[in-house]
Amino acid sequence: MDDLEQFRETARAVCKPFPGSYWRELDQTGAFPAEFLKAFTEAGFVSTLVPEKYGGSGLGTRAGAAILEEIHATGADGAIAHAAMNAMTAFVRHGSPALAKKWMPRILAGEKRFISFGVTEAAAGTDTVRIATRAVRDGDCYRISGRKTWISHADHTDLMLLLARTAPQTDRRTDGFSIFLIDVNDALKRGMSVSPIKTMVNHHSTECLFEDLEVSAECLIGEAGSGFRYILDGMNAERILIGAECIGDARWFIEQASGYAGTREVFGRPIGQNQGVQFPIAEAYAETFAARLVVERAAALFDAGDDCGEEANLAKFLASRASYRAGDVCLQTFGGLGFAVEADIERKFRESRLYTVAPVSNNLVLSYLATKVLGMPRSY
Numbered sequence: 001m002d003d004l005e006q007f008r009e010t011a012r013a014v015c016k017p018f019p020g021s022y023w024r025e026l027d028q029t030g031a032f033p034a035e036f037l038k039a040f041t042e043a044g045f046v047s048t049l050v051p052e053k054y055g056g057s058g059l060g061t062r063a064g065a066a067i068l069e070e071i072h073a074t075g076a077d078g079a080i081a082h083a084a085m086n087a088m089t090a091f092v093r094h095g096s097p098a099l100a101k102k103w104m105p106r107i108l109a110g111e112k113r114f115i116s117f118g119v120t121e122a123a124a125g126t127d128t129v130r131i132a133t134r135a136v137r138d139g140d141c142y143r144i145s146g147r148k149t150w151i152s153h154a155d156h157t158d159l160m161l162l163l164a165r166t167a168p169q170t171d172r173r174t175d176g177f178s179i180f181l182i183d184v185n186d187a188l189k190r191g192m193s194v195s196p197i198k199t200m201v202n203h204h205s206t207e208c209l210f211e212d213l214e215v216s217a218e219c220l221i222g223e224a225g226s227g228f229r230y231i232l233d234g235m236n237a238e239r240i241l242i243g244a245e246c247i248g249d250a251r252w253f254i255e256q257a258s259g260y261a262g263t264r265e266v267f268g269r270p271i272g273q274n275q276g277v278q279f280p281i282a283e284a285y286a287e288t289f290a291a292r293l294v295v296e297r298a299a300a301l302f303d304a305g306d307d308c309g310e311e312a313n314l315a316k317f318l319a320s321r322a323s324y325r326a327g328d329v330c331l332q333t334f335g336g337l338g339f340a341v342e343a344d345i346e347r348k349f350r351e352s353r354l355y356t357v358a359p360v361s362n363n364l365v366l367s368y369l370a371t372k373v374l375g376m377p378r379s380y
């Protein structure tokens with residue numbers, strides 16, 4: 001039994017009351033997984049990446065990855081679990097003790113939902129340093145104006161981390177950005193509006209408009225101008241967690257595919273007896289097995305405080321590709337039934353597909369490996 005088995009076991013227990021039918025229903029109606037988020041919070045999982053000094057369990061990324069992997073391996077859509085855990089990173093690493101004291105107890109108790117992260121803008125896309133949202137200092141306040149897109153769960157969050165430009169661009173392209181902790185309920189009354197974007201996944205994607213929103217300077221996370229570095233700082237953890245979620249998805253696909261292949265009979269024998277059916281499943285298993293080792297290695301390096309840029313990027317890339325391929329193989333193995341909503345395969349296929357694109361596209365991961373690891377010239 002590995003030392004994380006107790007967390008895996010608890011994660012499975014948390015997911016037990018939320019079978020495929022729960023996620024299917026939410027997917028079809030576009031409803032928010034409030035009951036699941038409550039159970040996740042009550043299990044203490046929101047505090048996984050929060051240090052003990054802030055009332056968290058301080059378990060770290062290895063434990064977080066194990067929990068999220070296990071949640072996805074049950075067939076759940078763990079996007080909200082990821083959001084609740086991951087949003088903490090910049091806040092606990094760089095936020096002031098006063099902010100932590102004000103919000104952390106309420107977040108950890110589940111009274112406040114801290115699940116949204118406002119970075120992406122339509123015109124900038126992947127080139128985040130081109131974002132146009134501005135926060136201008138005005139006495140004890142900042143005035144924020146701009147438009148964010150693709151912000152997940154903003155219509156169900158109490159708190160949002162928001163990236164905005166606070167100083168003009170210099171030679172260092174990543175300078176001049178700041179992160180703010182936005183009290184969403186308050187902001188909605190005074191200059192913030194949220195509108196839904198309908199997508200192929202039940203991700204509660206939104207567009208958020210900020211029109212001269214005044215926030216106290218106390219909402220600033222860390223130092224003004226350093227926000228982009230704080231985002232970069234949290235990226236390795238995010239990539240590791242996403243990698244673990246993809247491994248969970250891949251495990252689920254492989255379990256479904258191998259189970260079905262063993263029982264579905266065509267031409268008087270199980271389809272899984274045909275090597276044309278079993279080899280792709282075995283190949284998906286091999287790819288997932290290897291990717292999982294890289295996710296685990298990246299998480300261990302991160303928790304030890306060692307450099308893990310290469311491993312975190314490899315983990316995200318390999319795991320998202322493994323789950324994408326496992327999903328494709330699973331759908332193929334189920335034949336027509338894979339397309340039936342009741343089988344959940346098509347839902348998981350759509351959900352897992354996201355992770356080759358978000359939170360960072362795999363092309364950008366390859367770009368990191370090509371330039372930072374292999375030393376080739378930058379393409380942008």
Ligand SMILES: Cc1cc2nc3c(=O)[nH]c(=O)nc-3n(C[C@H](O)[C@H](O)[C@H](O)COP(=O)(O)OP(=O)(O)OC[C@H]3O[C@@H](n4cnc5c(N)ncnc54)[C@H](O)[C@@H]3O)c2cc1C
Binds near residue numbers: 205358
């Ligand atoms: C469901 C969903 C949820 C999301 N949630 C959030 C959220 O909560 N908060 C948030 O801030 N953002 C969120 N995002 C945004 C997400 O991070 C971006 O969609 C993603 O980073 C890609 O950016 P883009 O969509 O602008 O693509 P673009 O930048 O327009 O890129 C389009 C394609 O071109 C490729 N490309 C671009 N430049 C290059 C290059 N130089 N070399 C090679 N290929 C390149 C990309 O890889 C991509 O495949 C979410 C997106 C989705 C779809």
